[in-house]
Amino acid sequence: MASPAHIAALAGRTGPWPFAGAFTGTLCDDGPTGLAWAGRVTSGADLSLAWRASRLLEHPLARPGLPRADRRRALAIAWARLDGVQRELLGPNAGDGVSVLLIAWDAEGVALSGIGLEALYASDANGELAPWLAPAHPLFGLPGLTTARPMALTVDAAPSTLIAVAHGDEHDLAGVSLHTALQRSGVRR
Amino acid sequence: MTAPWVAELLASVVEADALRRAVSLALSEGRPALPLWLALADEAPDQLAALALDAHVPSSADRLDASLAVIDVLESELGPERALLGLWALANTAEERAVVRAQAAARHPSAAWNAQLVDGEASPGTAWLTASEASSSLDVICATCAARGFDAALIAAAAAQRSLHPAVALIRVHRLQAAAAAAAAALDAESRLPVVAWLAAVYGPDLELLLLDIARAVRTMEARDALRRASVDLPSVLAALAAP
Numbered sequence: 513m514a515s516p517a518h519i520a521a522l523a524g525r526t527g528p529w530p531f532a533g534a535f536t537g538t539l540c541d542d543g544p545t546g547l548a549w550a551g552r553v554t555s556g557a558d559l560s561l562a563w564r565a566s567r568l569l570e571h572p573l574a575r576p577g578l579p580r581a582d583r584r585r586a587l588a589i590a591w592a593r594l595d596g597v598q599r600e601l602l603g604p605n606a607g608d609g610v611s612v613l614l615i616a617w618d619a620e621g622v623a624l625s626g627i628g629l630e631a632l633y634a635s636d637a638n639g640e641l642a643p644w645l646a647p648a649h650p651l652f653g654l655p656g657l658t659t660a661r662p663m664a665l666t667v668d669a670a671p672s673t674l675i676a677v678a679h680g681d682e683h684d685l686a687g688v689s690l691h692t693a694l695q696r697s698g699v700r701r
Numbered sequence: 702m703t704a705p706w707v708a709e710l711l712a713s714v715v716e717a718d719a720l721r722r723a724v725s726l727a728l729s730e731g732r733p734a735l736p737l738w739l740a741l742a743d744e745a746p747d748q749l750a751a752l753a754l755d756a757h758v759p760s761s762a763d764r765l766d767a768s769l770a771v772i773d774v775l776e777s778e779l780g781p782e783r784a785l786l787g788l789w790a791l792a793n794t795a796e797e798r799a800v801v802r803a804q805a806a807a808r809h810p811s812a813a814w815n816a817q818l819v820d821g822e823a824s825p826g827t828a829w830l831t832a833s834e835a836s837s838s839l840d841v842i843c844a845t846c847a848a849r850g851f852d853a854a855l856i857a858a859a860a861a862q863r864s865l866h867p868a869v870a871l872i873r874v875h876r877l878q879a880a881a882a883a884a885a886a887a888l889d890a891e892s893r894l895p896v897v898a899w900l901a902a903v904y905g906p907d908l909e910l911l912l913l914d915i916a917r918a919v920r921t922m923e924a925r926d927a928l929r930r931a932s933v934d935l936p937s938v939l940a941a942l943a944a945p
Contacts, residue, residue, distance in 0.1 A: 524905070528840075532902035563898035566906065574934075698905015 518615045518622065519673040521697035522550040523683045531698045533562035533609075535570035543580035544619040547590055549573050550676065550697065551628075553602050554609025554655075565602045569610065572596060583623040586616035587664050591625070594657060607657040611678040615670070622670040625662050628655025630679045634671035635690040642686055644674060655679050703740045710737075717748060724752055729759040734767035742774040750778035754787035765797050769804060781805075782814050795821045799828075806832035811842065816849050826851030830858040830867075843870035852879040859883040863891035865899045872904050872911075881914035885924070888915070892923035897931040909935050916941040 517540055524530030536550040553569060555562040572593035579585045591614075599607040611628030624632075630652050633641040645651060651665050655678065675693050677683045685693050710723050724737060741749035752758055753768045753775055761767075768775065768788055775784040785805040792798040802818040809815070810833040819825035826846045833842045839862070846855050847870035855867035856879065865887050871880035880900075888896050896915070901908055912928065916938050919925055925942050932938035 529902040531905040534901070534906050536906050559902045560895040560898040563895070563901055566901070570906070571934075698907060700905060700907035700910065 517546050517672070518548045518617055518670065519694075519699065519701070520548040520550040520613045520615045521673065521675040521694055521699045522552060522611065522613060523675060523677050523681060523685060523693065523697050525552075525678070525681055526683075529559060530696075532559055533566045534698055535566040535573075536697075536699060537570060537574050539574055539576070539578060541576055541578045541580075543578070544617075545578045545580055545583060545586050546617050547573070547578055547586050548615040549590070549612060550699075551610065551612030552678065553607070554605055555603030556605075558603070561603050568597050568601055569594060569612070583616040583618040583621065584664065584666065586618070587614055587623050587625050588661070590614050590616065591661055595659070597657070599657065609655055610657050611655045611676075613674065613676040615674060617670075621666065621668040623664050623666045624651065624670065624674070625664040626651055626676065627653065627657070627662050628679045629653070629676045630681070631677040631683070631685070633675045633677070633685045633693065634673065639690055640686075641675065641688050641690060641693050644671065653679070704736050706732075707736050707740045717751065720745075720748055721752060721755065721758065725758050728761045728764070732761070734761045734764045735770060738767040738771050742771040746774045746778050750775055750784075754779070754784070754791065756791060760791070760793070765792060765800065769800070772804065772808070776808075781809050782812065785809070786814060786817065789818055802828045803832070810836045811838040813841075813845050815842075816845050816851075819849075819851070824851075824853045824857065825849070826854035827857060830854050831861070833858075834862050839864060840866045840870070843867050844873065847871050847874045847876070852876060852882075855879070856883045856886050860886035860890045863887060863894065865894055865896060868896075869899060869903050872900065877911060878914065881911060882918055884911075885915045885918035885920075888919055888924040888927060889921045892921065892927040894927075896928070909937060912938045913941055 517538060533553040533555050538548045540546040553565045555565045573590055613626040613629060616623045631643060632645045634644040636642045650663055675697055728734060738749060785801060789801045792801050798821050805818055806815050806829045815829040830846060833839055843855060843866040855871060859867040868880045868884035871883055884896050887894055900911060904911060912932055912935060916928055919928060929939060929942050
């Protein structure tokens with residue numbers, strides 16, 4: 513049975529420009545495999561540079577051509593596509609400030625991976641967010657694109673919407689409604 | 702040079718109440734306020750501040766003009782906010798209020814209390830935003846205007862000042878239709894503005910619906926071309942821009 517589409521979100525930072533450098537999207541080809549992502553790149557105070565950098569990361573992820581029925585391979589392809597982005601075009605940090613959550617799924621389950629995250633939330637039965645992974649989970653770590661492949665967490669099922677907090681943001685989303693959290697993440701779908 | 706009657710009047714009183722009575726009498730007899738105010742500005746600025754904003758002192762035709770002529774002294778004695786809000790409270794007509802409003806905006810464009818001086822203004826906030834064109838606090842001013850609901854003035858300012866600050870301020874208070882109108886007005890005035898980058902940074906990368914509203918509102922070919930280049934991944938926006 514094909515898994516339903518997932519939504520990945522990343523809570524906006526505090527300050528006047530919460531979504532500078534942010535990117536988010538979902539890719540579902542004809543098959544059962546899908547990919548959702550949410551991330552951001554820190555590019556200093558230049559909003560135009562941040563926008564261009566976010567597009568450089570978004571466009572390869574949004575390119576069609578996911579493998580059929582293989583969520584692990586879908587994740588690997590997503591990371592390989594991000595590896596192909598020219599770091600020097602991502603601003604003064606050259607990709608060191610990238611945080612991203614990737615969710616891939618197929619008929620068998622879900623695979624998650626990420627960089628630069630420190631918390632992951634899902635809504636509970638009351639529609640309020642609760643941590644979905646323990647704070648010290650190895651999925652969490654420092655931001656920045658690296659040549660080493662980030663770890664992947666493979667599960668049979670996962671909540672349809674997962675909201676990540678970027679490393680250093682220190683947002684506590686516990687108890688926040690899913691709707692509010694999505695607004696704070698710039699997800700308008 | 703101080704007029705003889707003013708010098709005589711001032712010389713005859715030493716107490717504040719006596720001065721107030723003497724000034725009130727002079728103004729009620731039709732004497733102009735200006736020579737009195739100018740003399741008091743030199744000799745008793747504290748008394749001037751008290752008299753100029755005293756609602757019980759009879760008004761004269763030139764009282765507001767006289768007070769504005771010594772506004773530096775009034776502001777020095779009372780502070781800008783108290784001085785100008787005090788004059789605003791004494792303004793009797795729409796014309797007088799417009800004069801005080803313009804003076805306040807021109808002298809203190811960054812002051813949030815300008816937002817209180819909009820009663821009777823056709824498009825509230827216009828004078829303040831117009832005077833704020835060169836202000837480094839335009840973002841804060843726009844935020845105050847957005848919080849007060851001065852949408853029409855913000856949209857006009859976006860065009861006049863070729864600025865995205867009005868649209869950003871309106872997004873922050875969740876008035877997206879007005880924000881789109883302000884962004885379109887700014888883009889019509891200056892098509893090179895980084896509208897998508899700014900709006901994405903404040904609203905989030907899911908911009909399609911917002912850009913669709915902007916696409917429907919822009920008027921100039923240059924603005925449409927700029928929006929088209931920024932919306933290559935958004936078919937609905939491109940379709941709206943292609944519509945006649």
